[in-house]
Amino acid sequence: MYSQYKLQDDSGLLRETASQTSGPFVHIGLALEIAGFESRPDEIWQDLAKEGAEGEHIELVGHVYDGNGEAVHDALIEIWQADSHGNYISNFDNKEPFSGFGRSACALDGDFHFHTVKPGQVDFYGKPMAPHVNIAIFARGINLHLQTRAYFDDEQEANEQCPILNSVPSAERRKTLIAKKEQGDGKPRYRFDIYLQGDEETVFFDF
Amino acid sequence: MSHKYPSFLSRDRTWQPEPYTPGYKTSVARSPRQALVSLQRASDSERSGPVFDGLEIGQYDNDLLMNFRAEWEQAGLPIGERIIMHGQVIDQFGKPVPNTLVEMWQANAGGKYRHKKDGYLAPLDPNFGGVGRCITDAEGRYRFRTVRPGPYPWPNGVNTWRPAHIHVSVMGPSISTRLITQMYFEGDPLIPLCPIVQVLKDPEAVETMIARLDMTRSKPMDYLAYRFDIVVRGALQTYFEE
Numbered sequence: 021m022y023s024q025y026k027l028q029d030d031s032g033l034l035r036e037t038a039s040q041t042s043g044p045f046v047h048i049g050l051a052l053e054i055a056g057f058e059s060r061p062d063e064i065w066q067d068l069a070k071e072g073a074e075g076e077h078i079e080l081v082g083h084v085y086d087g088n089g090e091a092v093h094d095a096l097i098e099i100w101q102a103d104s105h106g107n108y109i110s111n112f113d114n115k116e117p118f119s120g121f122g123r124s125a126c127a128l129d130g131d132f133h134f135h136t137v138k139p140g141q142v143d144f145y146g147k148p149m150a151p152h153v154n155i156a157i158f159a160r161g162i163n164l165h166l167q168t169r170a171y172f173d174d175e176q177e178a179n180e181q182c183p184i185l186n187s188v189p190s191a192e193r194r195k196t197l198i199a200k201k202e203q204g205d206g207k208p209r210y211r212f213d214i215y216l217q218g219d220e221e222t223v224f225f226d227f
Numbered sequence: 228m229s230h231k232y233p234s235f236l237s238r239d240r241t242w243q244p245e246p247y248t249p250g251y252k253t254s255v256a257r258s259p260r261q262a263l264v265s266l267q268r269a270s271d272s273e274r275s276g277p278v279f280d281g282l283e284i285g286q287y288d289n290d291l292l293m294n295f296r297a298e299w300e301q302a303g304l305p306i307g308e309r310i311i312m313h314g315q316v317i318d319q320f321g322k323p324v325p326n327t328l329v330e331m332w333q334a335n336a337g338g339k340y341r342h343k344k345d346g347y348l349a350p351l352d353p354n355f356g357g358v359g360r361c362i363t364d365a366e367g368r369y370r371f372r373t374v375r376p377g378p379y380p381w382p383n384g385v386n387t388w389r390p391a392h393i394h395v396s397v398m399g400p401s402i403s404t405r406l407i408t409q410m411y412f413e414g415d416p417l418i419p420l421c422p423i424v425q426v427l428k429d430p431e432a433v434e435t436m437i438a439r440l441d442m443t444r445s446k447p448m449d450y451l452a453y454r455f456d457i458v459v460r461g462a463l464q465t466y467f468e469e
Contacts, residue, residue: 024439025456033236033319034458037433039243040409040423041251042394045342048358049332049394055342057356062283062297087256094344100276100402107269113281120436121277154272158407159252163244163426165407169272188264216257226263227273227403 039165042158044094051096051125062114066124068101068136073117075137077102079209080153080170080199083130086161087217091130095159098123099134101152106140138208141178150178150185152197157214166224170199170212188223196222232274233462235403236319244426251422252383260363276401276427279328279362283385291333291373295341295356305355307336307374309450312438316367316397319461323367324404328359329457330396331371331410338379338389347379372450375412383422390417390424399459410455411437 025034047055052063053113080099084092100121102108112119124132141148150171157166171179179185179198188194199210214222246258266273287294296303312331316324334340334357337349341357359371376391392409399405411418418437420426427433436459442450 024434025458033461034317035322035431035435036238036319036460037406037408038427038457039392040426040436042396043409044344044408045332046339046394046407048340048342048356048397049330049360052358057309057341057358060285060288064279064282079270086368087258090256092257098405100272101252102272108275110278112274112277112279113280115281119281133242142271145268146281149270149272152272154402156402156405159257161255161257163246163248163251163254164240165248165405166259167402174289184266184270187266191263202228217260221259221261223261224259224263225266226240227267227269 039163041160041163042096042165046094046096046158047125047127047130050123051127053081054125054127058156061222064108064112064121064123064147066122066132066134068119068134069123070117073137073201075140077207078136078138079204079207080212081209082199082212083215084126084132084157084159084214089218091126092159092216093126093130094127095132095157096123097125097132098156098158099136100154101136102139102142104137104140106142108142138172144183148178148181150175155200155212155214163180166216168214168222168224169197170210171197172201172210173198193223196220232271232401232463233450234269234274235401235463236461238460242429242432248426250425255428256414263362268281271401273403276398276403276404278326279398280326282328282383282450284360289369289371291355291357291359291371294359296354303354304373305335305352309372310375310394311370311372311444311450311452312455313368313370313441313452314455314457314458316363316399318399318404318459322462323365324399324459325365325367327363327400328360328398329363329369330356331393333373333376333393334379336374336377338377349377351381378417387422388417388420390415390421395457397457397459400462404459406457406459408436408457411436411452413437413439424444
């Protein structure tokens, strides 16, 4: 069948489709209410945990800042996390109390804003990884989405043992991966500000 | 040590765009300057990902001619060239990626987005929203019916225009295969002029984003078809290792 693909020269593998920025109007496709649309009956959005979800209910919020210290208002954030028992639940279903995947946008007050539960520890070749949330950042000016992890500042012991956190060469830069607990509305709120550039640049992963 | 999830071929970051691409001005302040931290071995966190069996996809979610009509009873249709955009999601080994979420969004035929922040002077189309989604079938195939979007100017250089494009988002089997791109149209003379296209260094990488006119799937007296296949990172079928 006629297609735009050619085989890779050396190994015979196909090349991954090239990435492009999600642009300033990403909300039309992935965050409809932010663009001004009426939501469809079922959307992927920022409430991962509903009433009845097992575990400690928390909020995860944060700004995204550019190299000039300006908030990136057109950023779209996706998170993927284990449930409170440390299991990844692949099936996304808004009818269930908990889904491991969600999206939020920084368009309103600059914060992305997730309602979720604190994830449990996930095994890594026999060692536990500290509780963490996997984060992808999309925005105008970002050619290929950035990938990071949010850990929790009240899990100090687990963080010190985490094989992934410890694989970050600079102990100073590991701090950029720790969300800080702050006063929330009724439930614990963790702030994870993301710095795209500059002295406090967040650690981004390749995997 | 067993794994429930596959691992994936590494992402070729010399093929994909660099973060810092000064020809595209917004990237300058939004590009990390530190090297990425490469995970020597991916954990279940990176290998796993969401499956959207439980997401209720509406009857017209992949039909942009129908999913935003001002007056249903008057059967108002959007202005513009009627097209089908279709293709297959496959991985780098050519293996189909079934049952995965494909989402898209676009400007209308005049190059105007239905978005609070789009200030371009072209008018909105009362019968066009510009959003679609669907789940790939057992062979990894997807299909949208829409209108061809218009090009539009944007502030970057003195007189910069975006070629006609449709934004495309695909999940794949894992968060490792997550990808957002833009689909362009074969033969559009604006493609080589675009600073966002030019973030790709390899002309073959640009080719992966250009849909081909597909007369075998166009319908006489109705619509043209464009074929756009999407390749995501290859899954290594070593679920059990060590």
